[in-house]
Amino acid sequence: MTPSSRGPKTPFSARFSPETLAHLRERADRVDSPQGTLAERYVEEGIRMDEHPMIYFRNASAGRRP
Secondary structure, rough: OOOHOOOOOOOOOOOOOOHHHHHHHHHHHHHHHOHHHHHHHHHHHHHHHHOOOOOOOEEOEEEEEO
């Protein structure tokens, strides 16, 4: 299940370094995705990789897959 398919969103505030935000902006532009959507994907995938160290995410024909 992708983050965007989970229904209504709940606001969340975080502070990032200017360098991290610039990197996120550049990456979002490169993959043509909203920054918030991309940040949510990175957080969700990072949590899942912490919980299961052998999981890596890859793009596939059906979307991002572990």
